[in-house]
Amino acid sequence: QVQLVESGGGLVQPGGSLRLSCAASGSIFTIATMGWYRQAPGKQRELVAVITSGGSTNYADSVKGRFTISRDNAKNTVYLQMNSLKPEDTAIYYCNTYPAGPRYWGQGTQVTVSS
Secondary structure, three states, X not given: OOEEEEEOOEEEOOOOOEEEEEEEEOHHHHHOOEEEEEEOOOXXXXXXXXXXXXXXXXXXXXXXXXXXXXXXXXXXXXXXXXXXOOHHHOEEEEEEXXXXXXXXXXXXXXXXEOO
16 A cells, blocks of 8 residues: 655745655555655646656656656655746645555645745
């Protein structure tokens, strides 16, 4: 059974930075491709970034060059470093496997970018 717990969100001004963490329980983590997703109010959930078990990464065009996904397999944790944040980055951020496992969605962590 996999459980994912996101943390690190908050309120930040445009241009600021945040680092999100996702702690995973379950042996699947070390072999799974992991992703960060987000859902803004009134919009569908979208994939933001992906990292394979070997560390290869891919990003949505909207965050490329600003966000960095990483993972620490020893800690069963995946991170999302977000720099140069924009108001349009405001959303609830979730981690999950990629492709997403329907049973793995957690509560997410709220990121609000506003002055």
